[in-house]
Structure formats: structure tokens, C-alpha cells
Amino acid sequence: MLANEWLKNAYSIMQKIESTQSDNIRKAATMMADSIETERWVHTFGCGHATIPVEEMYPRIGGFVGFHPIVELPMTFFTGITGQMGIHQFLFLERVEGYGNAIMKAYNFDRNDCMWIFSHTGINNVNIDVALRAKELGMKVIAYGSAGEARGKATRHPCGKTIFEIADIVVDSCVPVTDASVPLKNHPDKVGPLSTHAFVTLVWLTITTVAEILADRGVKLYIHPSHNIPGDTTAHERLNNCLDEYKKRVSGL
Numbered sequence: 001m002l003a004n005e006w007l008k009n010a011y012s013i014m015q016k017i018e019s020t021q022s023d024n025i026r027k028a029a030t031m032m033a034d035s036i037e038t039e040r041w042v043h044t045f046g047c048g049h050a051t052i053p054v055e056e057m058y059p060r061i062g063g064f065v066g067f068h069p070i071v072e073l074p075m076t077f078f079t080g081i082t083g084q085m086g087i088h089q090f091l092f093l094e095r096v097e098g099y100g101n102a103i104m105k106a107y108n109f110d111r112n113d114c115m116w117i118f119s120h121t122g123i124n125n126v127n128i129d130v131a132l133r134a135k136e137l138g139m140k141v142i143a144y145g146s147a148g149e150a151r152g153k154a155t156r157h158p159c160g161k162t163i164f165e166i167a168d169i170v171v172d173s174c175v176p177v178t179d180a181s182v183p184l185k186n187h188p189d190k191v192g193p194l195s196t197h198a199f200v201t202l203v204w205l206t207i208t209t210v211a212e213i214l215a216d217r218g219v220k221l222y223i224h225p226s227h228n229i230p231g232d233t234t235a236h237e238r239l240n241n242c243l244d245e246y247k248k249r250v251s252g253l
Contacts, residue, residue, distance in 0.1 A: 002182050006192035009181040013198050016174040017205070024171045025202070028116075028142045029209035031169060035114050036066035036210065037219050039249060043068045043109070043139075045130050046118035047094045051076040053118050053144075053199040057207055058224070064211065065222040065246045067116075068253065072103055075126065093126065095156055100129025107253050111138030119145045120179060120195045122163040123155045131166045132159065143167035144202055146195070149177035171206075173198040222246070 032042045044054045044067055051071050058067040074085050074093055081087055093099055103126070115134035119127045122145050131141045147164040155162045164170050175198045180190035214221060222245040227235040 002184070002192070005182050009192065009194060010197050013174050013194055014201055017172075017198065017201060020174065021171050021202075024169060025206050026209060028169045028171055029206050029213060031114055031140055031142060032066075032116070032206070032210045033213040033217070033219075035112055036214060037217060038112050040110055040112040041068040041249070041253075042066055042114055042116050043070055043107075043134075044116045044118075045070045045127070047072075047075040047124065047126055048078075048090060049196055050118040050120060050145075050199065052196050053203045056200050057203050059243075059246075061224055061226045063207065063224050065242060065249065066210075067207075068250065070103065070107070094124045095126075097125045097158065098129065100126040101133055104130060104133045109134070109137050109139060114140040114142060116142045116144070117163060117167070118199055119143060119163050120173070120175065121146065121150045121153060121177060123150070123153055123157075125157050127163050128155065128157040128159065128161070128166065131163050135166065140169070141167045142169045142171070144171045144199065145173055146175045146177050146179075147172040149175070153177070171202060173202060 035042055044057065046052075046054050054069045054071055057063050058065075058069060075090060078087070078090070115131065117127050117131055122143065131143070134141050143163045143166070145164065147170050150162060150164065153162065159166075173195060175194045178190065179193040179195050181194050182192035183190050211221060222242040223238075224242050225235050225238045226232075227239050229235060
């Protein structure tokens with residue numbers, strides 16, 4: 001069954017991440033913890049389906065204040081597919097040099113922040129614009145994507161580098177650069193992509209490590225609680241405290 005083949009591929013990716021990326025995840029998590037401890041931000045960015053890990057981490061039950069999602073609507077809104085904000089426009093925009101700079105102008109940043117970018121191939125201009133501008137502002141840049149598989153792939157950006165060559169820390173998603181992983185008879189293209197599965201796995205491997213580091217340092221975390229558990233009479237209070245803290249910190253952005 002092709003479903004079992006995809007499942008086997010997904011397991012394999014998780015095992016490869018565990019065996020090869022643990023040290024880099026720890027380095028990235030330490031950098032993120034340093035930002036959050038100073039009540040600054042880990043800004044998170046991606047385009048297309050790489051916005052899914054951004055939306056997964058916060059606001060989310062089990063997530064906590066410190067991660068600031070930057071999600072540009074034309075780069076993520078795929079429900080139309082064609083027509084307004086369709087795939088054709090998205091493919092054009094992610095390759096336009098300067099669009100990432102315009103996105104960065106919409107926010108205030110601090111050198112104690114860091115920028116966490118998700119990019120499968122690392123070659124498109126918007127992500128690279130964001131990474132370069134973040135570094136100009138003194139931030140550390142952390143890139144997650146198929147770095148090993150993308151090695152040698154030509155960037156589209158005039159700087160001549162991929163995002164993996166720009167970032168201070170790179171964590172490899174270990175996904176084939178083709179993304180789709182299951183061959184289908186009578187078809188030239190495979191089905192069953194793996195990048196989203198890998199990115200979400202990496203998100204929680206990283207964030208749980210950040211939480212552990214901060215807790216060991218004695219830092220109070222404002223954790224987004226489940227408010228659907230019968231009998232938990234303080235859940236809404238904890239949720240409001242979490243959102244109030246986020247509101248206070250995000251006001252300067």
C-alpha cells in the first residue's frame with residue numbers, strides 16, 4: 001500500500017532528524033531561549049506551506065509567549081488556488097527581490113531578537129531578503145529546511161547565496177529536495193510530501209528544548225493552556241494571563 005510507504009518514509013525522516021540534528025536543534029533552541037529570556041522575540045517566517053510550522057507553534061495549546069509569527073497573507077492563503085491570491089501570484093511573489101524587505105519594514109526589531117525561517121529549498125528571494133535584513137539589524141538567523149539536499153542548488157537571489165549559506169544556525173529537515181516521496185504508477189510525479197511533517201516535528205523538538213532551557217534558568221513561561229478540560233477552573237485565567245503578556249510584549253512591534 002502506498003499509504004504504508006509514505007508512513008515508512010515519514011518514520012525514516014524522524015529517525016534521521018533524531019540521529020543527525022539533535023546538536024543543531026540544541027544550539028538553535030539556546031539562541032531562542034536567550035532572546036525570550038530578555039523578553040524579546042523569536043520571529044518566525046515562511047512562505048507557502050512553510051507557513052504551517054509558523055502557525056503551528058503560537059498561538060497553540062502547549063506553546064508559550066516568545067514566538068512572534070510573521071505570516072504575509074498573499075504568501076500563505078491557498079484556499080482560492082486560482083483567482084484572487086492564487087498560486088500563480090504566490091509563485092511570482094516569492095521570487096521577487098525586495099518583497100521581503102517591504103515585509104520587514106512593517107515591524108520593529110531589536111538586536112536581541114532572532115529570526116527563525118522555514119524554507120524547504122532555501123533559494124527563493126523573499127526568505128533571503130528577510131534573512132539578510134535581519135542580519136543587517138543585528139539579529140541572529142536560524143534556518144530550517146532541506147539543507148543537505150539543497151546543497152549546490154542555485155539561488156535565485158542576486159546576493160549569490162541560499163538561506164542556508166546566510167543563516168547563523170541551520171537545522172536540516174532531512175527531506176528529499178523533491179519533497180514528494182511515493183512513486184505512483186503511470187505518473188512522472190510522486191505523491192506524499194514530507195516537508196510539513198518534518199517541519200512540525202522540528203518545531204516541537206525545538207520548542208520543548210527551549211522550554212526546558214528556560215525552566216532550568218528559572219524563567220517563568222506563559223504557556224497557552226487547554227481550556228477544554230472539564231474541571232480546570234483556572235484555565236481561562238491562565239489563558240488570559242498568557243494573552244495579556246503577549247499583548248504587552250508585542251505592543252512595540
